Amino acid sequence: MLISFTVENWMSYAKPATLSMVASRERQHIARVPSIAKYKVKVLPVAAIFGGNASGKTNLFKALQFAKTLVTKFNQPDNLIPIEPFLLDPATKGKPCRFNFELLIEEIIYEYSFSVGRNEVVEEKLVKISGKNEQTLFHRVAGEANFDASLANDLSLKFAFKGTRDNQLFVTNTVSQKNDQFRAVYDWFDKTLALVAPDTRFGPFERFFQEADPLFPAMNTSLADLDTGIDHLGKEMIRLENFPIEEEFRLKLEEEVKEGGTVRLVTGATNERYVISRENGSLVVYKLVAYHKSMDGNDVKMELRHESDGSQRVIDLMPAFFDMGNHVAGKVYVIDELDRSLHTQLTRKLLGYYLNTCTPATRTQLLFTTHDVMLMDQELLRRDEIWITERDSAGGTKLLSFSEYKDVRYDKDIRKSYLQGRLGGVPRIFIDSCTGDNTAIVTARG
Numbered sequence: 001m002l003i004s005f006t007v008e009n010w011m012s013y014a015k016p017a018t019l020s021m022v023a024s025r026e027r028q029h030i031a032r033v034p035s036i037a038k039y040k041v042k043v044l045p046v047a048a049i050f051g052g053n054a055s056g057k058t059n060l061f062k063a064l065q066f067a068k069t070l071v072t073k074f075n076q077p078d079n080l081i082p083i084e085p086f087l088l089d090p091a092t093k094g095k096p097c098r099f100n101f102e103l104l105i106e107e108i109i110y111e112y113s114f115s116v117g118r119n120e121v122v123e124e125k126l127v128k129i130s131g132k133n134e135q136t137l138f139h140r141v142a143g144e145a146n147f148d149a150s151l152a153n154d155l156s157l158k159f160a161f162k163g164t165r166d167n168q169l170f171v172t173n174t175v176s177q178k179n180d181q182f183r184a185v186y187d188w189f190d191k192t193l194a195l196v197a198p199d200t201r202f203g204p205f206e207r208f209f210q211e212a213d214p215l216f217p218a219m220n221t222s223l224a225d226l227d228t229g230i231d232h233l234g235k236e237m238i239r240l241e242n243f244p245i246e247e248e249f250r251l252k253l254e255e256e257v258k259e260g261g262t263v264r265l266v267t268g269a270t271n272e273r274y275v276i277s278r279e280n281g282s283l284v285v286y287k288l289v290a291y292h293k294s295m296d297g298n299d300v301k302m303e304l305r306h307e308s309d310g311s312q313r314v315i316d317l318m319p320a321f322f323d324m325g326n327h328v329a330g331k332v333y334v335i336d337e338l339d340r341s342l343h344t345q346l347t348r349k350l351l352g353y354y355l356n357t358c359t360p361a362t363r364t365q366l367l368f369t370t371h372d373v374m375l376m377d378q379e380l381l382r383r384d385e386i387w388i389t390e391r392d393s394a395g396g397t398k399l400l401s402f403s404e405y406k407d408v409r410y411d412k413d414i415r416k417s418y419l420q421g422r423l424g425g426v427p428r429i430f431i432d433s434c435t436g437d438n439t440a441i442v443t444a445r446g
Contacts, residue, residue: 001034001043001363002193002332003102003109010066010097011059014086014396019060021047021365024384024403032358038107038131044385045358046351047367048375049399051389056397057369060389061336064195067099070116071189074176075167080118088395096122104363105184112171112185120166126182137182140170157181192330196320198337205288206262206275207319208233215322222318226346228311231293235275235286236301243274243285253283270305271312288315309341317350323364324354330363338368339375347372351380376415386414 001021008016023033023042033042051057062084075081083097100113111127124140138157139146145161147154156179164173175186207213208220220232240250253276257263262277273288290307291299304312320333339347347370354366376386384403392398402414 001104001330001365002367003043003104004100005064005102006098006100007060007063008098009085009092009095010063010099011084011086012054012056012391012395012397013059013063013399014089014092014394016098017060017397017399019047019049019367019387019399020401023382026382026384026403028378028382029355031360032355033360034358034362035360036104036107039109039129042360043104043365044382045362045365046355046381046385047365047387048381048385049367049369049387049389050371050373050376051369055391056389056399058336059397060399061195061197061334061369063099064193064334065197067101068189068193068195070114071169071172071186074172075165077165077167079167081116081120081167083116083118086396103185103188105188110185114169121169124170126171126185138170145170151181154179154181192332194320194331194333196317196333196335198340200316204264204319205273205315206235206264206286208288208315209235209286215319215326219318219322223311223314226314226349228307228314229292230290230307230311231299232291233315234289234291234301236289238274238285238287240276240283240285243276257283270303272304310343310346313341314346321350321354324366325357327357327362327364332365333367335366335368337370339370339372344372344374348375348380351375355380373415378414383414 003022004018004020006016006018007013021044023044030042032045034045035042049057049060066082066084070081085095085097086092094117096115096117098113098115100111103110103112109129111129112125114124115122121140124138126137128135128137135148135150136146137148137151140161143166147157151157156177157174160174160177160179161170163177164170171182171186174180174182207215210216223230223232243250245253253263257276257278259278259281262275265274265276266272267274275286275288277284277286288304290302290304290311292302294300304315307315317335317338320335323329323331324333342350351366354364358364375381382403383405384401386402388400388402389397390400
């Protein structure tokens with residue numbers, strides 16, 4: 001689970017901004033809030049981030065995306081680190097971007113932080129928190145590493161550190177050197193943290209036509225329940241020689257796709273979804289298609305490109321929501337612009353499905369950004385689960401939770417106050433009348 005995330009000097013985040021998933025003392029929806037008995041703390045299962053255009057919502061998503069990539073991908077020698085520092089303050093020029101994570105991994109809390117410039121990792125630190133005790137497993141700074149006494153005699157760790165490039169994280173290199181001391185942290189970024197961008201075709205969409213998948217009937221049934229008009233999804237087999245791909249790519253597939261393995265493809269022009277797999281030694285191509293019921297009750301096949309943007313978005317997101325609802329591997333999903341192409345009621349139903357499965361024992365989380373103020377409802381979300389981003393006068397993003405506002409009561413309709421600008425996080429629109437006609441110039445700031 002994600003306990004907290006702090007970012008500084010990244011894109012619009014000039015000053016440290018912290019997204020904390022630690023629950024406040026309020027009792028609303030308490031039955032669904034996960035409890036970490038060992039640490040006597042409750043951790044929220046969801047965080048909804050609202051804010052005006054260009055207020056910093058997506059920049060928070062991109063910060064997590066950057067951190068995941070830096071941890072799990074191995075930079076090539078001499079490559080610059082692709083940081084995106086805050087550019088509007090000369091004082092931040094040349095300073096490193098800073099990231100700090102508090103993570104719950106197998107009931108143990110770790111604090112992992114790193115500061116990076118374009119050429120090097122300036123600082124990196126991993127702390128293990130056990131109850132009231134904190135153990136600094138390693139602290140890398142100024143090209144040197146200090147290890148905890150329990151690791152001081154681990155020669156393979158020291159060897160791995162000597163082989164860690166300036167532009168590479170030590171945690172990353174230890175895993176590449178087959179030392180598993182810090183693999184739990186690496187695996188959290190690699191396997192637990194799942195990022196879904198607005199244009200991401202989240203896999204595995206082949207689950208919609210794999211009847212052996214335990215979620216196959218539930219996912220297909222839900223398509224009708226969500227008023228997509230689709231009765232169910234299925235597959236259409238295409239001969240590989242008739243599949244429109246370049247010969248070079250075809251040869252690569254022949255070489256790399258092993259027996260039982262699969263490759264997912266989404267075409268950019270038509271937005272069709274394909275699965276290429278090897279069965280009985282040969283490559284086969286399956287195309288995802290939709291089936292609707294005709295007036296006489298028969299199935300009518302339709303191409304996915306003929307479905308609405310909203311229906312396609314549901315198809316992309318549903319595997320993630322079913323994983324969340326079934327708490328598969330305790331994943332942490334971060335979805336940017338959850339409401340894109342979705343009706344409010346549909347988005348609310350997806351959220352409700354997930355939240356109704358949460359208990360004090362669950363370890364799955366959902367973080368999402370949205371413009372849909374109809375989701376800003378205390379019957380759906382707690383105050384400490386609702387966050388806003390807004391730009392200050394210097395152009396930097398502030399990140400605030402509604403639990404920080406004393407006048408936001410549990411029984412209050414907070415949407416009205418939010419839209420009136422009393423809670424921040426909405427665009428400040430300035431209308432300047434033009435002389436000589438009835439036109440106006442509308443400028444959105446923040």
